[in-house]
Amino acid sequence: MDLKEDIENLDELFNKVSILEELSQVNKKYGYLPEKVLRQISFERNIPLSKLYGLATFYNQFKLEASGKYVIEVCEGTACHINHSSELKRAVKDVLKIDVNQTTKDKLFTLREVRCLGVCAMAPVCRINNKIYGNLNYNKMKALIKEIMKSEGNHKQE
Amino acid sequence: MKYTLRICGATACRASDSLAVMDKLKQLIEERKQEFSDKGIDVEIKEVGCIGLCGKGPLMVVEPCSILYTNLKVKDVETIVDSLLNHRVAENLLYKRDNQSFEKINDVPYYKYQDRFLLRRCGVIEPLSLREYIENDGFKGLKRALELNPEEVINELLKSKLRGRGGAGFPTGLKWKFLRQAQSDVKFLVCNADEGDPGAFMDRSLLESDPFAVIEGMLIGAYATGAKKGFIYVREEYPLASQRIKQAIKILRENGYLGENIFNKVSFDIKVVEGAGAFVCGEETALIKSIEGKRGQPRVRPPYPAERGILGKPTNINNVKTYASVTLIFEKGAEFFANLGTENSGGTVVLCLSGDLEDTGIIEVKMGTPLKTVLYDIAGGSRSKKELKAVQIGGPLGGLVPKELFDIALDYDSLKEIGSMLGSGGLIALNQDDSILKLVSFFLDFLRLESCGQCTPCREGVVQLKKIIDRIINHNANYEDLDLLNKLSDYVKNNSLCGLGQGTPNVIESSLRFFINEYEQKISGPVIYTITDACIGCHVCAMNCPVQAIEGQPKEKHFIDQSKCIHCGKCFEVCKFNAITKD
Numbered sequence: 208m209d210l211k212e213d214i215e216n217l218d219e220l221f222n223k224v225s226i227l228e229e230l231s232q233v234n235k236k237y238g239y240l241p242e243k244v245l246r247q248i249s250f251e252r253n254i255p256l257s258k259l260y261g262l263a264t265f266y267n268q269f270k271l272e273a274s275g276k277y278v279i280e281v282c283e284g285t286a287c288h289i290n291h292s293s294e295l296k297r298a299v300k301d302v303l304k305i306d307v308n309q310t311t312k313d314k315l316f317t318l319r320e321v322r323c324l325g326v327c328a329m330a331p332v333c334r335i336n337n338k339i340y341g342n343l344n345y346n347k348m349k350a351l352i353k354e355i356m357k358s359e360g361n362h363k364q365e
Numbered sequence: 366m367k368y369t370l371r372i373c374g375a376t377a378c379r380a381s382d383s384l385a386v387m388d389k390l391k392q393l394i395e396e397r398k399q400e401f402s403d404k405g406i407d408v409e410i411k412e413v414g415c416i417g418l419c420g421k422g423p424l425m426v427v428e429p430c431s432i433l434y435t436n437l438k439v440k441d442v443e444t445i446v447d448s449l450l451n452h453r454v455a456e457n458l459l460y461k462r463d464n465q466s467f468e469k470i471n472d473v474p475y476y477k478y479q480d481r482f483l484l485r486r487c488g489v490i491e492p493l494s495l496r497e498y499i500e501n502d503g504f505k506g507l508k509r510a511l512e513l514n515p516e517e518v519i520n521e522l523l524k525s526k527l528r529g530r531g532g533a534g535f536p537t538g539l540k541w542k543f544l545r546q547a548q549s550d551v552k553f554l555v556c557n558a559d560e561g562d563p564g565a566f567m568d569r570s571l572l573e574s575d576p577f578a579v580i581e582g583m584l585i586g587a588y589a590t591g592a593k594k595g596f597i598y599v600r601e602e603y604p605l606a607s608q609r610i611k612q613a614i615k616i617l618r619e620n621g622y623l624g625e626n627i628f629n630k631v632s633f634d635i636k637v638v639e640g641a642g643a644f645v646c647g648e649e650t651a652l653i654k655s656i657e658g659k660r661g662q663p664r665v666r667p668p669y670p671a672e673r674g675i676l677g678k679p680t681n682i683n684n685v686k687t688y689a690s691v692t693l694i695f696e697k698g699a700e701f702f703a704n705l706g707t708e709n710s711g712g713t714v715v716l717c718l719s720g721d722l723e724d725t726g727i728i729e730v731k732m733g734t735p736l737k738t739v740l741y742d743i744a745g746g747s748r749s750k751k752e753l754k755a756v757q758i759g760g761p762l763g764g765l766v767p768k769e770l771f772d773i774a775l776d777y778d779s780l781k782e783i784g785s786m787l788g789s790g791g792l793i794a795l796n797q798d799d800s801i802l803k804l805v806s807f808f809l810d811f812l813r814l815e816s817c818g819q820c821t822p823c824r825e826g827v828v829q830l831k832k833i834i835d836r837i838i839n840h841n842a843n844y845e846d847l848d849l850l851n852k853l854s855d856y857v858k859n860n861s862l863c864g865l866g867q868g869t870p871n872v873i874e875s876s877l878r879f880f881i882n883e884y885e886q887k888i889s890g891p892v893i894y895t896i897t898d899a900c901i902g903c904h905v906c907a908m909n910c911p912v913q914a915i916e917g918q919p920k921e922k923h924f925i926d927q928s929k930c931i932h933c934g935k936c937f938e939v940c941k942f943n944a945i946t947k948d
Contacts, residue, residue, distance in 0.1 A: 220676060221594055221636055225658035231601070231641055265660040265817075267642030268601050284563030285757065285793050286719035288807050297899070322642060324602055325566035326377045327719035327791070328419030328726045337604065339380035345898070 226252060230262060230269060238278070239270040267322065274317035275310045277355055279335050284323030286330040291344075295333055296320075298348035302356075315359060316352070367407040368449055369428040373488060375415035375573045376605050377566075377726070382439070383423030387412060389442045400450055408449060414574020416488035418475055420725035421460065426470055426488070433470040434458040462723070462745055475724045478742045482697075482705065482713050483689050484729045487574035493612055495620060498577045504622070506695030510585045511630045518589040519545060522691065525699035526711035531557055531647070531684035532759065532788040533864075534710065534777040537691070540681055543671035544590040547679035552592040554583055554633075555675070555682040557652060558599040558606065561644040562760030563811070564791030567715045567727050568685040572599065572606035575689070576613035580623070580635065582688030585695055587633035590681060595635040596656055601642055611637050644761075644815035648863050649682045651817065662817045663863035684789075686715055706732035707776045714775050714787065720756075720794035723748045730775065737771040740794065751796040755879070759788025761808045762868030764875030765801070784875050800948070801880045802887065805872055806834045812869050823866030826857035830873065837887045839947065844888060851877070891932040893948045896923050900944040906936035 224232075226248075233244050240263050249256045263269040281287075281295045296307065299318050303311050310317040326332045329341025333348070340351060372378075372387045387410060394401065394408050401408060416424040421435040425445075432454055434445070441458055448455040459466040460473045467473045481487075490497040498504075510518050523538035544552060556579060560568040571579060583595050599607040614635050617623040625632045643661050645651045651661040653675050674680020690712055694702045703711035715729045716739065723745030730739060740746065740753065747753050755767045764785030766773060773779050780787050795804070809831040818824045833850050836842040854870035861867045877884065896906075896915075900922045907915040907923060914930045917923030925936070937945045 220657070221634075225638075225656075227641060227655065227658040228639070231639060234641075261660055265643060266640075269641060283811075285761070285791070285804075285807065286564050288563075289720060289793065289795065289799055289804065322561065322602060322644065323563035323566075324376075325560065325569045326380055326419070327564050327566055327717060327793075328377055329380060329422070330719055332380065339376065341377065341380040 226254065226259075227262065227266075230259070234269050238274045239272055241273075242271075273310075273314075274319075275314050276359075277315060277335055278317045278319060279333060279352070280319045280321035280324075281333045282322075282324045282326075282331060283320045284327060284330070286327035287323075287332060290330040292331040292333075294345040295331055295343055295348045298345045299352065302349055302352045315356075366405060366452075367409065367429075369409045369411060370445075371411050371413045371416070371426040371428065371488065373414070373416045373422060373424045374412035375419075375488075375570060376603075377415070377419035378422035378424060379605075381422045383437070384412075385439050386423050386425075386437045386442060389439045390445065393442055393446050397446060397450075404450060406449065411491055413489060414487045414492045415484075415570040415727060417481075417484065417728065418460075418473075418724060418726045420722075424488075430468075431470045432468050433460050433473055435460050474745065475726075475728070475743055478730070478738055479728050480705070480713060480731050481729045482693055483571070483686060483715055484574075484727065486578065487570065487727075490575070492574050492576060492609055493616060495577065495616055498575075502696055503577055504581060506692045507581050507584050508628070510588060510695045511628055515545060515589045515591070518585065518695075521699045522589070522694065525694045525702040526706060526709065527687065527690050527694060527702065528710045528777060529684060530686035530690065530715075530790075532762070532786065534787070537683060537687055540671065540683070541586060541590050543669070544592065544679055544681040547671055549679050551594075551676075551678045552590060553675045553678060553680040554586050554590065554592040554595040555649075555652065555656070555680060556583055556595065556597040556685060556688055557647065557649070557682050558597055558603075558610075558685045559640050559647045559652060560600060560603075560685075560789065561647045561815075562762075562789040562791050564719055564757075564760055564793050565717050565789040567717050567790060569603045569606045570727050571685050571689055572603070572610050576610045577617070578689045578692045579610070579685055580613060580617060580688075582691035583635065584622070584627065584631065584633055585691050586681065586683070586688065588631040592681065593632055593634070595633060596675070597635060597637045598640060598646070598652055598656060599637060600640040600646075607637060607639055643817075644811075645817045645863070645865050648865060651863070652682060653680060660817070662819050663865075665862060686790075707774070707778075710777050714790060716775075716790045716792045718744050718792050718794070720792075721747050721749055721751065721753065721796040721799070722794045733774045733776045733779075735771075736766060736773050736775055739775065739792070740771060744794070747794070747796055749796060751798060753794055754797045754799065755795050755801070757793045757795060757804065757872075758791070759786040760791050761811050762786070762864065762871055763788040763791075764871050765879055767879040784871065784878060786871070800838075801876050801883050802834060802838050805876050806831065806838060808872050809834060809869070812865065816865065817863075820860075820862040820866065822857045822860040823862070823869065826853060826861070826866070827869055829853060830857065830869070834873075837884060840887055840892050842888055847877075847884060847888070892934065893927070894925055894930065894932070894934065894937055895946050895948060896925060896936075897944050897946055898922065899942055901942055903942070905939050905941070906945065909935050909939045911935060 305318050332341045423437045425434045444455045527537045528534040646655045646661040648663045651663040655661040670680040706712050713729050718725045755765050813827045816823045854873050858870045902920040914926045
């Protein structure tokens with residue numbers, strides 16, 4: 208690399224949006240990476256689609272399938288795990304009849320597991336659309352979901 | 366008379382609605398403005414960073430008398446307002462331990478035994494107030510560092526005995542020296558805030574509560590090493606931390622603390638890069654690739670990042686706490702910092718307490734403080750009042766400390782001696798009911814999913830390790846499996862490419878060393894069946910039990926009398942509700 212190229216690369220890295228950041232923005236906007244958008248980025252940036260797929264599957268944050276309106280992310284960090292985060296998942300399963308990485312038929316709820324949210328002192332915790340709820344248990348989790356269902360009106364249990 | 370109310374607005378307290386409490390307080394004080402002015406009382410409400418006792422949030426401290434209120438609810442606001450008007454303490458909101466209440470924050474046992482230096486401004490200042498930061502010794506360290514020449518800065522750092530707070534514990538001064546010596550026109554500094562270890566959250570807390578201190582440390586680093594550009598790599602699970610640090614950078618740029626010719630001595634600017642959720646990106650070479658926008662797969666070292674880092678340019682990577690420590694060192698002096706610690710490592714240890722402890726949250730103690738002081742004096746022992754069996758320390762790559770060794774000093778070398786590590790400082794307390802094997806299985810599952818997949822020992826080895834552990838947990842193993850476990854652990858440790866694979870066997874080795882009895886119980890002991898809360902009381906198990914060991918009223922949860930149980934497994938087979946567990 209000559210000096211000019213170095214400076215260009217540096218400028219690129221520091222001032223422009225890296226491919227990872229762009230994917231992140233798309234993922235935040237749509238809740239997942241739609242194939243159409245990926246194809247467009249691939250075309251615009253002249254990066255093979257396979258490379259983008261490689262990135263999308265490497266990082267946990269990226270999803271390739273659309274999620275529901277409410278994404279319930281149950282923390283699976285160590286502290287939550289030993290404080291029975293499995294009970295929270297059981298509550299979701301009992302109320303919504305969905306398993307991890309599944310979405311209800313009315314596209315309202317998606318259940319996910321998430322790596323440590325860093326709120327271990329209040330374990331077990333879950334995050335629903337960026338709001339964190341702490342010190343949960345089976346019954347509190349059930350109540351939380353039912354409250355959302357109520358606010359959404361007539362969500363039918365599948 | 367003026368009262369200042371400091372309310373915690375960091376992630377944990379926000380999760381228990383501290384912002385709602387704050388809004389209600391503001392509203393009520395506004396409504397009763399007249400009463401306050403009649404009595405000549407002035408009230409200021411400040412949203413501060415993490416106060417530290419996250420398990421009892423939302424927290425509030427009333428100044429000037431430093432009274433700590435815990436577990437606040439919106440309905441308590443009225444009590445608080447009344448107490449302020451009457452210059453009284455709201456007794457029912459005070460911190461209590463063993464039926465004793467404590468008024469002043471520094472009398473509360475959780476704080477009394479701590480030495481808060483890195484966390485000195487956390488929960489005290491408004492995180493994004495540059496004025497408050499400067500009033501509380503901000504930029505003192507930078508100014509002192511700029512009076513020295515870069516070599517002297519590095520020498521001072523070596524004298525302070527600061528070791529990298531990310532886990533490995535490499536002397537920071539040496540790392541900086543390597544970067545300084547590297548021949549290149551372009552050099553980078555990186556702050557690693559990819560705090561992926563489950564159970565550790567102090568980096569998040571520091572960035573949320575005292576972001577300027579981290580940046581000040583990076584500025585000192587830039588001056589000492591000659592780097593002109595820096596990156597802060599924050600994990601995406603920490604939206605508030607990422608937002609705060611971005612705002613802090615903006616404020617510093619506007620005020621001439623970042624950019625060209627800062628104090629006419631140093632030019633430095635920082636970009637925040639958000640991770641996308643990959644544990645392995647905490648490894649420095651993986652982190653570099655992630656910053657470059659690639660898959661975060663580690664590469665073989667050497668060359669070390671100080672030679673070839675971002676874009677092939679010399680790069681230095683330090684943890685959030687390391688940079689914050691640098692700030693402290695130059696503010697208080699290398700000698701002061703070194704004296705806080707042990708012979709081989711200076712400073713303090715920041716720990717995140719979670720698990721079965723009365724008080725959980727973030728604490729800071731001098732390096733070398735005994736573990737039992739932390740567990741019993743600071744955290745108040747087990748919350749469930751069961752006996753603590755062990756602590757797991759240092760995240761998935763760390764190890765276990767059994768209760769027999771609770772006297773151990775918390776520092777890099779002592780923990781290494783027993784096959785554990787300080788790591789990122791996440792400390793999870795386990796009680797007698799927690800299964801060590803299930804914890805091991807949990808970690809292996811975590812690491813199996815987080816393995817980047819490029820080297821076979823880690824990608825395949827961890828899967829097999831997990832299979833063996835699960836076989837043992839399910840009573841399907843024999844003693845040969847223990848040998849196999851040992852051999853495979855060794856193999857994965859010695860042949861993996863990066864720290865993730867090499868560290869994976871730590872928790873297995875540590876559990877084999879201290880809890881071999883739990884392995885043996887699973888291999889040669891009887892299967893223990895228990896009924897969980899999922900039991901609906903259908904009574905089918907009781908009817909099928911050949912020795913009438915199951916008791917319970919219809920439609921109520923049933924119980925197995927372990928003294929009668931012959932471990933035949935009939936109940937497990939007939940239960941249609943998955944309400945019986947094998948252990």
